[in-house]
Amino acid sequence: MSSYRxxxxxxxxxxxxxxxxxxxxxxxxxxxSGSSTEFGAEPNTQVSLVDAAMPGMLPVPNAExxxxxxxxxxxxxxxxxxxxxxxxxxxxxxxxxxGYQISQLYHPIVGEGQLLIEAxxxxxxxxxKVIGIERIHVEQDAGKLMHxxxxxxxxxxxxRCGVALMEIVSKPDMTSPAEAGAYVRKLRSILRxxxxxxxxxxxGSMRADVNVSVRKVGDPELGTxxxxxxxxxxxxxxxxxxxxxxxxxxxxxxxGSVDQETRLFDVATGTTRTMRSKEDAHDYRYFPDPDLLPxxxxxDFLEECRASLPELPDAKRIRYExxxxxxxxxxxxxxxxxETFARFETLLGETASALGKAEAKVATQVANWALSVAPGxxxxxGDEAQLEHATASRQAAILKMQDAGEISGGQAKEIYExxxxxxxxxxxxxxxxxxxxxxxxxAIEAAIDEILANNGDKVEQYKGGKDKLFGFFVGQTMKAMQxxxxxxxxxxxxxxxxx
Numbered sequence: 001m002s003s004y005r006x007x008x009x010x011x012x013x014x015x016x017x018x019x020x021x022x023x024x025x026x027x028x029x030x031x032x033s034g035s036s037t038e039f040g041a042e043p044n045t046q047v048s049l050v051d052a053a054m055p056g057m058l059p060v061p062n063a064e065x066x067x068x069x070x071x072x073x074x075x076x077x078x079x080x081x082x083x084x085x086x087x088x089x090x091x092x093x094x095x096x097x098x099g100y101q102i103s104q105l106y107h108p109i110v111g112e113g114q115l116l117i118e119a120x121x122x123x124x125x126x127x128x129k130v131i132g133i134e135r136i137h138v139e140q141d142a143g144k145l146m147h148x149x150x151x152x153x154x155x156x157x158x159x160r161c162g163v164a165l166m167e168i169v170s171k172p173d174m175t176s177p178a179e180a181g182a183y184v185r186k187l188r189s190i191l192r193x194x195x196x197x198x199x200x201x202x203x204g205s206m207r208a209d210v211n212v213s214v215r216k217v218g219d220p221e222l223g224t225x226x227x228x229x230x231x232x233x234x235x236x237x238x239x240x241x242x243x244x245x246x247x248x249x250x251x252x253x254x255x256g257s258v259d260q261e262t263r264l265f266d267v268a269t270g271t272t273r274t275m276r277s278k279e280d281a282h283d284y285r286y287f288p289d290p291d292l293l294p295x296x297x298x299x300d301f302l303e304e305c306r307a308s309l310p311e312l313p314d315a316k317r318i319r320y321e322x323x324x325x326x327x328x329x330x331x332x333x334x335x336x337x338x339e340t341f342a343r344f345e346t347l348l349g350e351t352a353s354a355l356g357k358a359e360a361k362v363a364t365q366v367a368n369w370a371l372s373v374a375p376g377x378x379x380x381x382g383d384e385a386q387l388e389h390a391t392a393s394r395q396a397a398i399l400k401m402q403d404a405g406e407i408s409g410g411q412a413k414e415i416y417e418x419x420x421x422x423x424x425x426x427x428x429x430x431x432x433x434x435x436x437x438x439x440x441x442x443a444i445e446a447a448i449d450e451i452l453a454n455n456g457d458k459v460e461q462y463k464g465g466k467d468k469l470f471g472f473f474v475g476q477t478m479k480a481m482q483x484x485x486x487x488x489x490x491x492x493x494x495x496x497x498x499x
Contacts, residue, residue, distance in 0.1 A: 004124060004175060004176030004177070004178070004179075005217065006214070006245055006246060006249050008249050008250075008253050009253050010253050011216055011217070012216070012217045013214045013215065013216055013217065013245075013249050014175060014214065014215060014216075014217050015175060015176065015212060015213070015214050015241065015245040016172050016174075016175065016212070016213045016214070016215065016222055016223070016225075017172065017174035017175065017176075017179070017180050017210070017211065017212055017241055018169075018170050018171060018172035018173075018174070018211040018225075019169075019170045019174070019180060019183065019184065019208050019209070019210060019211065019237070020167055020168070020169050020170070020208065020209040020211070020227075021167070021168045021170075021184065021187060021206065021207070021208045021209075022141075022165050022166070022167055022168075022206070022207050022208070022209070023072075023165065023166045023167075023168060023191055023196070023197040023199075023205070023206045024037070024141070024163055024164070024165055024197055024198075024204075024205035024206065025064075025065045025068045025069065025138075025163075025164035025165065025166055025196060025197060026068060026195055026196055026197055026198060027062060027064045027065050027068065027164060028064075029062055029064075030048075030051065030062065030140070030162040030163050030164060031059075031061065031062055031065050031102070031138065031139075031140045031162055031163065031164035031165075032050055032059030032060060032061060032062065032102065032140065032162055033048040033049075033050040033051050033059070033060075033162055034048060035047060035048040035050075035051055035162065037163050037164075039200075039203050039205070041159055043146075043155070043157035043159060044156075044157055044158055044159065045159065046159045047158045047159065047161065048162075050162065051097070051158055051161045051162040052097050052158060052161075053097035053098040053099075058291050059102065059289075059291055059292060061086075061292065061295065062164065065138060065164040066109065066138065066295060066297075067301075067305055068166075068194075068195075068196035068197075069109050069110060069136060069138050069166050069196070070109065070110070070297065070301075070302065070305045071194050071196055071305045071306075071308060071309060072110070072136060072166060072168075072190075072191065072194055072196045072197075073109070073110030073111075073113060073136050074305060074306055074309060075190050075193070075194050075309060075312055076113035076114060076115050076133055076136075076190065077113050077114055078110045078111060078112060078113025078114075078133060078136065079110070079111035079112055079113070080109070080110060080111070080297070080302060081107065081108065081109055081110065081111055081297075082296060082297045082298075082302075083107060083294060083295070083296055083297075084104060084107045084108060084109040084294065084295045084297075085104065085106065085107040085288055085289075085292075085294045085295065086102050086103070086104055086288070086289045086292045086295075087102075087103055087104060087105045087106060087286045087287060087288055087289060088100040088101070088102060088103075088286065088287055088288075088289050089101040089102075089103045089105070089139075089284045089286055090284055090285045090286075091284060093142065094145060094154070094156055095142045095143035095144060095145050095156055095157075095158070095161065096142045096143065096161070097143075097158065097161065101139060101140060101142065102139060102140050102289055102292070103137060103138075103139035103140070103167075103286075104137035104138060104139065105137070105286045106286070106288075107294070108135045108136065108137035108138075109136065109137060109138055109295065110135060110136035110137070111135060112132065112133065112134060112135070113132075113133040113136075114130050114131065114132055114133060115130070115131050115133060115170075115183065115186055115187060115190070116128060116129070116130055116131075116186070116314060117129050117131060117179060117182040117183055117186055118182070118332060120178070120182065123178040123181070123182065124176060124178040125176075125178050125179060125182060129173075129179065130173075131170055131171070131173045131174060131179075131183050132170065132171035132173050133168060133169065133170055133171065134169045134170065134171050135169050136166050136167065136168050136169070137166070137167050137169075138164060138165070138166060138167075139164075139165050139167060140161070140162045140163065140164065140165070141160045141161065141162065141163040141164075141165050142160065142161060143156055143157055143158040143159070143160055143161040144156070144157045144159070144160055145157075160204075166196070166197070168187065170183065172211070172213075172222070176241075177237075177238035177239075177241040177242050178238070180210070180237055180238060180241055181234050181235075181237060181238045184208060184234050184237055185234055185336070186313070188201075188206060188234075189313050189335075189336055189337060189338075190312060190313060191206070192337070192338045193310055193312055193313060193338055194309065194310070194312075195310075201232045201233050201234075202232065202233070204232060206232075207230050207231060207232045208230075208231045208232075208237050209227050209228065209229050209230070209231070210227070210228045210231055210237055210240045210241060210244070211225045211226070211227050212225060212226055212228070212240070212241055212244040212245055212248070213225035213226075213248070213258070214245050214248045214249055214252070214258075223248070223252075223258060224257070224258040224259070224260050225258075225260065226244060226248070226258065226259070226260070226261055226262075226263050226272075226278075227261075227262050227263065227278060228240045228244060228262075228263045228264065228265050228272050229262055229263070229264060229275065230264075231265055236265060236267065239265070239270050240265050240272060243270060243271055243272055244263070244272055247272070259274075259277070259278075260277070260278040261274055261275070261276065261277050261278050262274075262275045262276050262277070262278050262279075263275055313335045313336070316335045316341060317331045317332055317335045318331075320334060320335065320363075323360060324359065324360050324363035324364075324367075325360055325363060325364065326363055326364060326367055330364075330367045330368075330371060333371055334367060334370070334371065340370075343370065343392075344366065344367065344370045346392045347366055347369075347370060347392045347395055347396060348362065348363060348366045349392075350392040350393055350395070350396035351365070351366050351395075351396040351399050351400070353396075354396045354397065354399070354400045355399075355400055355403055362399070362403070365399060365402075365403065366399065369395065369399060373409075373412070373413060373416075374390070374395065374416065376413075377413055377416050377417055377420065378390075378420065380417075381417060381420055381421070384420070384421055385420045385421070386420055386421065386423065387420070388423075389419055389420050389421075389422070389423040390416075390419070390420060394419050394425065394426055395416070397425070397426040397427060398412050398415055398416055398419075398426045399412075401415075401426065401427070401430060401436075405437060405486050405488065405489075406430070406436050406437060407430060407435060407436055407437055408437055408483075408486075408487065410483070411430070411435045411436070411437065414433075414435055415429050415430055415433075415435055418433070434484075436484070437484055437485065437486040441489060441493065443481070444477070444481065444485050444486075444489055444490055444493055445493050447477055447480040447481055447485070448473070448477055448490070448493055448494060448497060449497075450480070451473060451476045451477060451480065452473070452497060452498075455472075455473075455476070458472065458473075459498070462498055463498070463499065470494065470498070473494050473498070474487070474490055474491065474494065477490050477494070478490065
């Protein structure tokens with residue numbers, strides 16, 4: 001269980017969190033029209049007669065949007081409802097031309113599922129935890145109001161109007177900001193693996209409504225919740241929970257009560273503020289949309305959806321640990337993002353081929369390079385790094401030289417820096433820049449003999465039991481060889497000569 005607690009004047013409080021994540025479906029056309037969904041277009045240039053709610057225009061469901069919702073449901077081990085239906089959610093707002101939103105209330109396309117968040121002691125998640133998912137329903141997005149275009153008027157952009165959204169509703173199973181952050185990151189990862197949403201929270205294609213309530217520790221009754229709308233980053237989700245939970249505790253302990261309301265998050269101040277009183281379902285006067293037939297899914301369609309799913313994060317993480325021998329930490333880091341595992345697997349294949357070894361034999365070396373060494377070099381170069389030069393074949397060539405003992409770890413970094421700056425080939429850089437280790441036993445032995453002869457007193461001390469002096473002899477040898485001696489060869493010869 002999470003140990004997250006708020007210490008109040010009257011005792012300890014715990015927080016209860018549920019999230020409603022709106023994920024824009026990856027499709028070229030909108031949910032009920034053929035208008036483009038491309039981001040960044042000029043205002044009102046991607047609006048069909050259906051989107052603008054012109055009289056007589058009838059919606060036609062986009063099969064790809066239904067398919068992506070079903071695939072997402074399968075990825076979270078959810079029940080897929082063969083029968084689902086669209087409803088009208090009635091409310092009036094300037095960015096909603098129809099005067100209602102087409103959504104699903106009574107018969108959603110996806111039923112109950114679950115999502116696993118992994119233990120992370122640093123973040124305050126002591127053990128693995130399963131978060132229940134109540135439903136996924138498909139609905140159309142509204143347009144966008146722009147208040148900064150004119151001093152006295154607001155403008156309306158309908159480009160987003162009718163874009164397909166999946167609303168993924170969790171159960172109130174999260175009990176800390178850390179758990180909520182882990183849930184959003186994991187859900188975003190699954191959506192991007194599946195390809196059903198690009199997960200670009202900064203562009204608004206994934207955003208969360210954050211439901212928060214507090215109660216005394218041990219109290220079985222849930223408190224009154226607030227809903228903070230349209231939070232568009234993991235960090236902001238966690239900030240909302242932190243602020244809102246503390247606000248509610250302060251309010252209750254001062255004798256007040258929490259209003260069930262919708263709130264907005266102010267990024268500049270890190271606080272929430274009242275937007276409107278919270279509506280219930282009856283306030284929206286839901287009823288079945290008379291223009292749309294129910295959706296009936298056939299077995300062949302469901303089988304195709306399941307067959308199209310890729311290897312998902314949890315399965316990939318387990319495979320990395322069991323088949324490639326990676327540590328749980330490395331496996332988790334490598335599978336967190338689509339781009340990360342894709343780069344790793346490409347580099348792993350190139351390196352295994354270059355070394356003539358099985359992937360499991362080189363996986364740890366490649367993982368350490370991909371997670372630590374390569375990002376460190378890129379960060380140190382900053383704007384100088386030209387990432388198009390960082391091909392898998394060039395990185396594999398560096399790892400091959402390192403594996404053969406031709407270059408040291410430090411030399412590998414130097415070579416990679418030059419690769420990123422210039423696009424030159426690693427083998428040529430190592431030769432022309434003198435960045436190769438000396439493994440010539442004759443040259444190393446000559447250097448060691450001279451060092452031992454010049455430090456006879458320390459040799460006697462070492463043989464007398466002062467083992468720490470071994471490091472002194474290694475350091476002197478590396479200094480004499482200008483850092484280019486192969487450390488393994490140095491250690492082997494020193495051990496032989498010192499007995």
